[in-house]
Amino acid sequence: MSHHLVKRFSSKERLVHWTNMCTFIVLTLTGLGLYSQTFFGLTSIFGGVDMSRVIHHYAGLVFIATTFLIFFQWFKDFTAAGEDSLGDVISSYMNHDYESPPSGKLNAGQKLLGFIVFSFGVIMGLTGIFMWFPDLLGRGIQQWMYFLHNFVFILFMLLILLHVYLGTAASPGTWRGMYKGTVTKAWAKKHHGAWDGDEV
Amino acid sequence: MAKKMIIVDTSECIACRGCQTACKQWNNLSAVLTVNRGGYENPPDLGYNTYVKIRFNEKEAGGDVRWLFGQDRCMHCTDAGCEMVCPVPGAITRDSNGAVIIDQNLCTGCKYCVFGCPFDIPRFDSANKEGFGKNRAFKCTMCADRQGMGMAPACTKTCPTGALTFAEKADLPDVSARARKAGMTVYDGDALSTNVVFLLEDNPDAYGLPAKPAIPTPAYLWRTVMKPVGVVAFVLGVLAVITHLVTVGPKEVEEGDDTPSSSPYQGGGGSDVSSPR
Ligand code: HEM
Ligand code: SF4
Ligand code: SF4
Numbered sequence: 001m002s003h004h005l006v007k008r009f010s011s012k013e014r015l016v017h018w019t020n021m022c023t024f025i026v027l028t029l030t031g032l033g034l035y036s037q038t039f040f041g042l043t044s045i046f047g048g049v050d051m052s053r054v055i056h057h058y059a060g061l062v063f064i065a066t067t068f069l070i071f072f073q074w075f076k077d078f079t080a081a082g083e084d085s086l087g088d089v090i091s092s093y094m095n096h097d098y099e100s101p102p103s104g105k106l107n108a109g110q111k112l113l114g115f116i117v118f119s120f121g122v123i124m125g126l127t128g129i130f131m132w133f134p135d136l137l138g139r140g141i142q143q144w145m146y147f148l149h150n151f152v153f154i155l156f157m158l159l160i161l162l163h164v165y166l167g168t169a170a171s172p173g174t175w176r177g178m179y180k181g182t183v184t185k186a187w188a189k190k191h192h193g194a195w196d197g198d199e200v
Numbered sequence: 201m202a203k204k205m206i207i208v209d210t211s212e213c214i215a216c217r218g219c220q221t222a223c224k225q226w227n228n229l230s231a232v233l234t235v236n237r238g239g240y241e242n243p244p245d246l247g248y249n250t251y252v253k254i255r256f257n258e259k260e261a262g263g264d265v266r267w268l269f270g271q272d273r274c275m276h277c278t279d280a281g282c283e284m285v286c287p288v289p290g291a292i293t294r295d296s297n298g299a300v301i302i303d304q305n306l307c308t309g310c311k312y313c314v315f316g317c318p319f320d321i322p323r324f325d326s327a328n329k330e331g332f333g334k335n336r337a338f339k340c341t342m343c344a345d346r347q348g349m350g351m352a353p354a355c356t357k358t359c360p361t362g363a364l365t366f367a368e369k370a371d372l373p374d375v376s377a378r379a380r381k382a383g384m385t386v387y388d389g390d391a392l393s394t395n396v397v398f399l400l401e402d403n404p405d406a407y408g409l410p411a412k413p414a415i416p417t418p419a420y421l422w423r424t425v426m427k428p429v430g431v432v433a434f435v436l437g438v439l440a441v442i443t444h445l446v447t448v449g450p451k452e453v454e455e456g457d458d459t460p461s462s463s464p465y466q467g468g469g470g471s472d473v474s475s476p477r
Contacts, residue, residue, distance in 0.1 A: 037286075037287060049308040050308060053308070093444075094448060095448070096448070096449075096451060134311045143416050143419055146312070147418040150422050157430075157437075162437070169445055170444070171451045171453075173453050184453070187453045190454070
C-alpha cells in the first residue's frame with residue numbers, strides 16, 4: 001500500500017466550491033448573451049433571451065450565496081499567518097528552482113485570491129441586483145452599475161482563468177483536492193510544506 | 201430616401217398640445233388618467249403610451265414670468281445611445297429617413313436603452329398593457345409608418361401655428377442661418393446630429409435640455425470601450441497561460457513511494473523533474 005493520501009477538503013467544502021464554479025460558468029454564458037449583439041447567439045443555448053435572463057438572475061443568487069459560504073468556510077485559512085509572500089509564490093511558478101519558504105494550507109497567493117474573489121463576488125452581486133431592478137437608483141448612478149458589472153466581470157474572468165490554470169495544468173495533482181478531496185503526501189510536501197494535514 | 205427632420209420652432213408654440221393628441225390618435229395610444237397638479241402641463245411624464253409631451257418651462261426675468269414651451273420627445277439621433285446599448289439584434293433600428301425605431305416584438309425589456317439615451321426618452325410598459333410583454337420599450341417613431349406612405353408625421357401635420365414642421369435634413373444649414381439671424385439658438389444635439397431640431401428662444405437649460413448632449417460616459421465605456429477590451433484581455437490571458445505552460449512548464453511533484461503512480465489525477469507524474477526539494 002503505497003497510497004499515502006492527505007485529506008484536503010471535506011465533501012461539504014467541495015460541494016460549495018463546485019456549485020460556485022458551475023454557477024460562474026452559467027453566469028458567464030448567460031451574461032455575455034445579455035450583454036451585446038455580438039454574443040447574442042449564446043442566448044440560444046438557454047432557450048432565448050428571456051430564459052437567459054431568468055437563469056442569470058437566479059444563478060446569480062446561488063453564486064453570491066456560495067461566494068459567502070466559500071469565504072466563511074475558508075476564512076481561517078485565508079487569514080492564517082504564513083512564512084511565504086506573494087512574491088515567493090509568483091517566483092516559484094516562474095522558476096522551478098526558486099527556494100520558497102514553505103506555505104501553510106494555503107499559500108500567500110491563494111489567501112489573496114480568497115479576498116479578491118469575495119470582493120468581486122459582492123460587487124457583481126450588488127451591481128447585478130441593481131441591473132435586475134434598474135429603477136431603484138437614480139439614472140446617473142444606474143448607468144455606472146452596468147459599467148461596473150461589466151468591468152469587474154472582465155477582471156473576474158481573468159482572475160478565474162489564472163486560478164483554473166494554477167489549479168490544473170500548472171500544478172499537477174492539485175485538481176485531485178477539489179475532485180476527490182484528498183491529495184498525495186508528496187504533493188502536500190511540495191506545495192504546502194508547512195501544512196500538517198490529516199492522513200487518510 | 202433622403203434624410204428628414206422635424207423642426208420645433210419654440211417661438212411659434214402656443215402649447216395647445218394638438219401634437220400630443222394627434223400622436224395618441226395616429227398611434228392608437230391610450231389616454232392617461234391624471235390629476236390636477238396646479239398647471240396646464242399634462243400628463244406629468246412621457247410614457248409607454250405618451251410619445252410627445254409639451255413642457256411648460258417657467259422662467260423669471262425682471263419680475264416677469266415667461267413661459268418657454270418645449271417638447272419632450274425622442275430626438276432621433278444619428279449617433280443614438282439607445283441603439284448602441286441595445287443587446288438584441290434588430291430591436292432598435294434606424295430607417296433611411298433617419299427615424300430611430302424600437303420593435304416591441306424583439307425588445308426584451310432590459311431597460312438598457314433608457315440608460316444609453318442622452319435625453320432619458322424610452323418608457324416601459326411595466327404592466328404589459330400593450331400585449332408585447334413586460335417592460336417593452338416605447339417611444340416616438342417619427343411616424344415612420346406615415347413617412348413610408350409619403351405622409352408627414354402626425355404632430356407636424358396637426359400643428360396649427362407652424363411650430364412643428366417636417367423638412368429635408370439637407371435644409372438644416374438654411375434653417376439654422378435664418379433662426380440664428382432671428383436671435384434663436386439652434387439645438388441639433390451637436391455630435392449626435394439629431395433629426396429633431398429645436399429652435400430655442402433661450403439657452404437649452406431653460407428648456408430642460410442638456411446643454412452638451414452626448415451619449416452618457418458610463419454607457420459609452422460599458423459598451424463601446426469595454427467590449428473590445430474584454431475580448432483582447434481574455435485572448436491575451438489565454439496566450440499568457442499557454443506561453444507559461446510551454447516555456448516554464450508545470451510545477452511537477454516528484455513522484456515518491458507515497459505517490460500512486462497510476463493515479464489519473466497526478467497529471468504528468470513528474471518523473472522528468474530533476475531535483476526534489
Ligand atoms: C452575483 C450575482 C449576479 C447578479 C444578481 C447578476 C445580475 C445581472 C443582471 C441583472 C444583468 C443584466 C441582464 C439583464 O437583465 O438583461 C447582468 C448582466 C451580466 N452579467 Fe451578471 N449578475 C451576477 C453575477 C454575475 C457573474 C458572476 C458574472 C460573470 C462571471 C456575470 C456576468 C454578466 C455579464 C457578462 C452581463 C452582461 C452585461 C454586462 O456585462 O454589463 N454576472 N447580470
Ligand atoms: S433621443 Fe434617446 S431614444 Fe431617441 S434616438 Fe436618441 S438615444 Fe435613442
Ligand atoms: S429595453 Fe428593449 S429596446 Fe431597450 S435596450 Fe432593452 S431590448 Fe433594446
